[in-house]
Amino acid sequence: MNSYLWSTLYRVFLTGGVFVQTAAGTRIYNYGPRDFMQSVFYLPYETTATLANRFDLVVPPLFMNNETGMVTTEISNELKMKLGTALAIPRDIPYFAFKREHSLAVKELSKVFLEVEDIDDVYRFAMEIRDHVNHHIFLAALYHTFYERRDLNPGDLPPLETVLPDRFVPAGVLTKAKQLAKQAILNHHTRKVTVEWHVDETGIATRSPEQGVAYWREDIRLNSFHWHWHLSNPYNIEPGKRDRRGELFYYMHHNMVARYNMERLSVNLRPVEPFEDWHLPIKDGYFPHITAGNGYDWADRQDNSYFKDVRAIPLNESNYVSQLEMWRTHLYHAIDVGYMVDANGVQVRLTDNPRIGEDYGINIMGEAVEAGASVNPALYGDLHNLGHDLLSQSHDPAKRHNTNMGVMGAVETAIRDPVFFRWHKFIDTLFLRYKLTQPSYTTRQLTGAFEIVDVEVMEDNWKDNYTPMPNRLHTFFSPSTFDASRGIDFKMKPDDRITVLLKSDVLDHPEFFYTIQIRNPTSEFKRSRIRIFLAPKYDEDGQRLNFASLLHYWTEMDNFKTDPISPGTDYISRYSMNSSILSSYRSRDPDTDFAFSGCSWPRNLQLPRGTADGMVFHLFVMASDIPPDEHRPKRSLDVNRNRYPYHLPTAPGTPGTSGSFCGRPDEKYPDPWPMGYPLDRKSGHGTIEAFVAEHKNMALSEVLITHAGDPESVGRQQQAERDDCLLFTC
Incomplete structure (x- = not known):
């Protein structure tokens, strides 16, 4: 290695930082963490030298590698030991989260970031190792670090699409963007290029029925x-x-599966069939039409491919369908007998009415199915993850053609493939099998002191000459834009000034709010927990869904604690933007109108699409009493205690949280009841109407969701409805 120190970069500002040269390189002090820590994520396929050149960053000393001809950082043998498995993953392949060696690499690399003292060291380590580890393992570890360190804020994470646009945008669109950027630079006629594509330009031909919901999967x-x-x-x-x-x-x-099925009903498709007969062909293939920026082509899967054993080299890395069949049998047996057997042969009871000191049975099941903290990995296996792995290689299971993995192998691309939802519908039916073994909730478990008098949901006043109507919501496609210039290097020279924006249409809806009329029969001010769920009223054949069938569909819309409710009748107003399934972080980038989602359900997909004529949904609302010990959140999970307490205890739905689907890194789950309560178990009632009628603290409303195509047509549609009412009795 011949020494080659990168050009002087001390002119760089990092939010007013002060730079001091040390033996280990340049140390950074007195900065605001957001901007310079974001820059570490940028241009993931470029070298650290190029990154520093493009964004004027301070970096550790750089050296010329005579073997590769690349200018890179140099890492010590001590640091190599700490990185462990992270150095063993080839640099130019994606991060396959369902492979244990990849997940271990992320874990070991994250550990390095978590053990250092402060953000200075996180930045320094990141810049030192960036050239030496797999691009995507590096990014995954950094993203995970932001969730774990209390001196870093997940709200400061760059949106993933700005870092890895190649994961989400068709390869042809990116090629066009590079061509237009080059022309703009050479002709000096603009510093900003916008490239558009539409939801029908995705990976499935329009003659495939699955194209009808590609906009949602992708x-x-x-x-x-x-x-x-x-x-x-x-x-x-x-x-x-x-x-x-x-x-x-x-x-x-x-x-996720329930919402996908609601989308399918909206476009006249039947609910997704679980992939449970592993000897039948997989009817629908998938051709992703995306290529990683480093040249990695995601493999296609033809129609009628089979779920087969993967014969790896070396042979001991092979995986077999028979393994999954055995694990499935063991899981079914555990569900049916009501207990699992741990590694010591001790029975572990499965119940969602646990005694003190016991875990929820559904939590024990979930850990075994995903193969996390399983009570007995040897007996219950690795069902979920290995299924993803086999499906991602079903196009070439014998490795005869040395092809790449398919999109099912990576968490950021798996949802694109229709088979993802078939696989997860199978997983969901396994969990439902367990849920159906649980006794119905008792009257005591369901009844509360509060009485819900009325519930309305209404769109906010979001456009001129439009008057929202109660219990009528709309969806439409609207454009969304993000800046791809930080994920792909479009420049020809360091001083080029070019911004490339990528624009597409996404399913969207106006903000809406709930108004809940509630009665407090006591003489005291009391807080309540409000739970809101949504499900379709009718199935694909137009038949009303009974209580048992609705168990497949209920999806959480919100879960929050109220302010103290006064005695007598009161009103609760709750905006959709504050939902417990969302994060409130937004990008500060003026060229990006994507809200930062992070671990948050997408804001634009809070509502199912609905139909042009209007699709009827049940809106279920429940007001529960709050036990005294639930009034104040308790931090009970030990975390890495760094200096800045960004992760503060807050109630679900308040700014910065998205607790319902994601939990919280350092706290108890915000709702002590089983997730999905009270609509996660069987009932003696045949219909949801009969179930709700027995409990004054519950209410059921009908909501009509109409798909209007585009925002402008919403007002026109409403005017047409008014004109009809002048001619006929409405």
């Missing part, structure tokens, strides 16, 4: 959410570090 924010969820709740995290992590795995994916 939604950028939804795929980003899935990435963030698995990074904030990794299956190999230390046991106990995430409260009810196994149950979260069940609940988030259950909601």
Whole structure:
């Protein structure tokens, strides 16, 4: 190695930072953490030298590697030992989260970031090792670090689509963007280029019925959410570090599948069929039409491919369908007999009415199915993750053609493939099998002191000449834009000034709010917990869904604690933007109108699409009493205690939180009841109407969701409805 120190970079400002040269390189002091820590994520496929050149960054000493001809950083043998598995993953392949060696690499690299004293060292280590580890392992570890360190704020994370636009945007669109950027630079006619594509320009031909919901599966924010969820709740995290992590795995994916099926009903498709007969062909193939920026091509899967054994080289890394069949049998047996058997042969009871000291059965099941903190990994296996792995290689299971993995192998791309939802519908039916073994909730468990008098949901006043109507909501497609210039290097020279914006249409809706009329029959001010769920009223054949069938569909819309409610009748108003399934962080980038989602359900997908004529949904609302010990959140999980307390205890739905689907890194789950309560178990009632009628603290409303195509047509549609009312009795 010949020494080659990168050009002097001390002119760089890092939010007013002061730079001091030390033996280890340049040390940075007195900065604001946001901007310079964001820059570490940028241009993931470029060298650290190029990154520093493009963004004027301070870096450790750089050296010329005579073997590769690249200018890179140099890391010590001591640091190499700390990095462990992270150095063993090839640099130019994606991060396959469902492979244990990849997840271990992220865990070991994250540990380096978490053990250092302060943000100075996080930055220094990141810049030192960036050239030496897999691009995507590096990014995954950094993203995870922001969730774990209390001196870093997840709200400061750059949106994933701005870092890895190649994960979400068709390859042809990116090629066009590079061409237009080059022309703009050479001709000096603009510093900003915008490239558009539309939802019908995705990976499935229009003659395939599955194209009807491609807009939803390939939604950028939804795929980003899935990435963030698995990074904030990794299956190999230390046991106990995430409260009810196994149950979260069940609940988030259950909601995702339920919402996907509501989208399918909206476009006249039948609900997704579970992929449970593993000897039948997989009917629908998938051709992703995306290529990683480093040249990695995601593999295609033809129609009618089979779920087969993967014959790896070396042979001991092979995986077999028979393994999954055995694990499935063991899980079914555990559900049916009501207990699992741990590694010591001790029976572990499965119940969602646990005694003090017992865990929720659904949490134990979730850990076993995803193979996290399983009570017996040898017996219950690695069902979920290995299923993803086999499906991602079903196009070439014998490795005869040395092809790459398919999108099912990576968390940020898996949702794009229709088979993702078939696989997770199977997983969900396994969990439902367990849920159906649980006794119905008792009257005592369901009844509360409060009485819900009335519930309305209404759109906010979001456009001129439009008057919202109660219980009528709209969806439409609207444009969304993000800046790709930080993920892909479009410059020809360091001093080029070019910004490339990528623009597409996404399913969206206006903000809306709930108004809940509630009665407090006591003489005291009391707080309540409000739970709100949504489900379709009718199935694909137009038949009313009974109580049992609705268990497949209920999706959480909100879960929050109220302010103290006065005696007598009072009103609660709650805006959709404050929902417990969302994060309130937003990007400060003026060229990016994507809200930062992180581990948050996408804001634009809070509502299902609905139909042009209006689709009827049940809106379920429940007001529960709050036990005295639930009034104040208690921090009970040990975390890395760094200097700046960004993760503060807050109630679900307040700014910065998204507790319902994601939990919180250092706290108990915000709701002590089973996730999905009270609509997660069987009932003696045949219909949801009969169930609600028995409990004064519950209410059921009908909501009509109409898909209007575009925002402008909403007002025109309303005017047409008014004109009809002049001619006919409405």
